[in-house]
Amino acid sequence: MSKPFLSIERLTQQYPDGQGGTLTVFENASFGIEKGEFVCILGHSGCGKSTIMNILAGLAEPTSGVVKMDGFAVSGPSLDRGVVFQNYSLLPWLSALKNVTFGIKARYPSWSADKVEAHARDFLAKVGLEGDVVYRKPSQLSGGMRQRVSIARAFANHPKLLLLDEPFGALDALTRGTIQEELLKIWSGTEQTVFMITHDIDEAILLADRILLMTNGPFARVAESVEITIPRPRSRTEIVEHPNYYAIRNHLVQFLGQRSKELAGQQSDVPDQRPETVRIDVSETETATEGSAPPPLRAVNT
Amino acid sequence: MLDNLSVNKRAAILSIVMLVVGLLIWEAAIPAQKAAGELTEYERLTGGGAQKAGVPPPSQVIVKAWQELSNPFYDAGPNDKGIGIQIGYSIYRVLSGYFLAALVAIPLGFLIGMSQTAYKAFNPFIQVLRPISPLAWMPLALFIIQDSEASAIFVIFVCSIWPMLLNTAFGVAGVREDWVNVARTHELGALKTAFTVILPAAAPTIVTGMRISIGIAWLVIVAAEMLVGGTGIGYYVWNEWNNLDLTSVIFSILMIGVVGMMLDAVFGVLQRAVAYAE
Numbered sequence: 001m002s003k004p005f006l007s008i009e010r011l012t013q014q015y016p017d018g019q020g021g022t023l024t025v026f027e028n029a030s031f032g033i034e035k036g037e038f039v040c041i042l043g044h045s046g047c048g049k050s051t052i053m054n055i056l057a058g059l060a061e062p063t064s065g066v067v068k069m070d071g072f073a074v075s076g077p078s079l080d081r082g083v084v085f086q087n088y089s090l091l092p093w094l095s096a097l098k099n100v101t102f103g104i105k106a107r108y109p110s111w112s113a114d115k116v117e118a119h120a121r122d123f124l125a126k127v128g129l130e131g132d133v134v135y136r137k138p139s140q141l142s143g144g145m146r147q148r149v150s151i152a153r154a155f156a157n158h159p160k161l162l163l164l165d166e167p168f169g170a171l172d173a174l175t176r177g178t179i180q181e182e183l184l185k186i187w188s189g190t191e192q193t194v195f196m197i198t199h200d201i202d203e204a205i206l207l208a209d210r211i212l213l214m215t216n217g218p219f220a221r222v223a224e225s226v227e228i229t230i231p232r233p234r235s236r237t238e239i240v241e242h243p244n245y246y247a248i249r250n251h252l253v254q255f256l257g258q259r260s261k262e263l264a265g266q267q268s269d270v271p272d273q274r275p276e277t278v279r280i281d282v283s284e285t286e287t288a289t290e291g292s293a294p295p296p297l298r299a300v301n302t
Numbered sequence: 303m304l305d306n307l308s309v310n311k312r313a314a315i316l317s318i319v320m321l322v323v324g325l326l327i328w329e330a331a332i333p334a335q336k337a338a339g340e341l342t343e344y345e346r347l348t349g350g351g352a353q354k355a356g357v358p359p360p361s362q363v364i365v366k367a368w369q370e371l372s373n374p375f376y377d378a379g380p381n382d383k384g385i386g387i388q389i390g391y392s393i394y395r396v397l398s399g400y401f402l403a404a405l406v407a408i409p410l411g412f413l414i415g416m417s418q419t420a421y422k423a424f425n426p427f428i429q430v431l432r433p434i435s436p437l438a439w440m441p442l443a444l445f446i447i448q449d450s451e452a453s454a455i456f457v458i459f460v461c462s463i464w465p466m467l468l469n470t471a472f473g474v475a476g477v478r479e480d481w482v483n484v485a486r487t488h489e490l491g492a493l494k495t496a497f498t499v500i501l502p503a504a505a506p507t508i509v510t511g512m513r514i515s516i517g518i519a520w521l522v523i524v525a526a527e528m529l530v531g532g533t534g535i536g537y538y539v540w541n542e543w544n545n546l547d548l549t550s551v552i553f554s555i556l557m558i559g560v561v562g563m564m565l566d567a568v569f570g571v572l573q574r575a576v577a578y579a580e
């Protein structure tokens with residue numbers, strides 16, 4: 001099997017536990033992400049999801065292990081890896097528009113000011129922000145609007161890998177649904193790879209090609225990689241009718257509710273802890289062959 | 303009737319009432335000068351017939367102010383210059399010392415704010431130097447610099463450096479890590495990060511320091527000019543006191559207040575310009 005686009009190899013993160021010892025958040029975690037894939041990661045609070053994402057972003061160094069993108073080890077942050085932070089991280093002294101041009105100017109320093117602004121407006125429009133709203137400062141925007149500015153800033157830079165840390169965590173269900181659809185729309189028109197942290201099982205099923213499940217910490221593991229065998233385009237109202245939906249959902253709920261605890265804290269000697277691939281497809285159980293990767297489930301969402 | 307006026311209008315009316323009442327009390331409290339004919343023998347012998355130096359009533363101060371302000375820039379020799387010229391000298395000294403201080407304090411504050419090591423290394427010096435009254439430097443400055451003008455500027459420099467230095471360091475150290483991470487994920491260099499992220503983020507704190515500094519500098523210049531003499535509003539106050547011209551003394555005290563208020567207002571505007579809500 002060829003090397004995936006993004007490969008996480010034997011990642012270990014330890015922190016001092018405050019009593020002279022060390023706290024091992026996770027140990028020898030290894031997994032890969034293919035180009036163009038949309039991957040969500042689910043796990044209980046404190047298991048180390050944000051830590052993994054900060055390492056992928058290059059904002060933090062792991063205690064040991066490497067992250068390779070396109071075959072090269074990640075060292076330090078890069079414009080190729082766009083981040084949507086959990087708390088939006090917009091610069092409060094800049095307008096929504098300026099926050100987006102801030103990123104574009106860094107990515108395309110040779111562009112003229114007009115071109116930068118047109119590009120920024122284009123992406124703000126894609127997330128539904130048009131007109132006077134773009135001149136408002138983040139403090140004058142609603143939470144959902146801020147989130148969309150943050151998403152526009154990341155997408156406008158065409159990063160190869162997009163890292164999203166609970167991007168919709170603070171939104172109400174209605175806004176969340178709208179932005180999820182916008183996110184899918186933008187993503188499906190590009191070749192971008194997305195790695196997203198979420199606490200919401202339904203959101204993960206709606207968005208992801210694959211869901212990584214983490215056990216509880218310390219010594220957390222990325223235990224399973226669950227393929228979402230529901231064809232795209234998906235919509236929130238229709239996926240619940242798909243025969244695979246409840247099978248997958250039950251599996252995830254059962255993992256988070258029970259097995260994440262049972263599997264927790266097992267310090268194993270296996271050097272490479274790869275997640276076990278789980279493929280749930282009630283409609284074609286006989287054709288599911290382990291090991292051979294199925295064609296990426298992608299279609300333009302309209 | 304007052305009920306349907308805005309808060310601002312009501313406050314303005316109250317201010318004016320307080321001013322008028324205060325001035326009237328002041329005016330009434332000053333006993334009128336005795337006419338020459340009513341003087342006793344004794345008073346005539348001891349020179350009491352000359353204009354007595356007493357606290358002048360506000361009406362005299364207002365007349366004085368009108369005279370001075372209608373011709374503020376006359377220059378009739380070293381001891382007789384218009385109030386505008388004197389204030390001009392003081393502002394020139396304050397701004398020179400102040401901008402020199404800003405030039406040192408803001409970059410240094412950046413360094414101290416960004417690096418734990420620099421902070422720890424500079425901290426003992428700052429702690430010892432900061433509580434020293436700026437005027438205590440005056441003799442040393444006069445001896446080393448050998449120039450009263452430059453010494454006054456140096457004293458302003460010393461007194462205005464600390465609030466700017468500490469506020470810059472504090473503001474820079476307190477920049478949210480999230481914002482620095484935004485700069486990092488956009489691969490901004492150190493200089494670009496400093497100017498496009500850290501400076502705007504810390505600007506409100508820095509400008510607050512600058513505002514405190516200009517206030518202190520204006521307080522100190524009056525005392526410094528009383529010491530070094532020659533020109534400036536501080537010297538003017540002292541000179542008029544020596545002339546026993548209390549009307550001029552009161553007038554210049556008021557002018558010191560007005561100029562100080564205007565300097566502060568400029569920084570108030572600047573503060574509003576760099577403020578942001580999170």
Ligand SMILES: Nc1ncnc2c1ncn2[C@@H]1O[C@H](COP(=O)(O)OP(=O)(O)OP(=O)(O)O)[C@@H](O)[C@H]1O
Pocket residue numbers: 015016025043044045046047048049050051052217
């Ligand atoms: N700088 C640090 N020093 C010590 N321990 C840390 C540090 N950062 C994180 N941890 C620990 O690492 C573990 C994982 O933290 P992390 O933020 O990755 O969790 P998470 O999975 O993102 O949780 P949540 O879902 O609540 O965001 C936690 O137990 C936390 O206490």
Ligand SMILES: [Mg+2]
Pocket residue numbers: 049050051
């Ligand atoms: Mg987290």
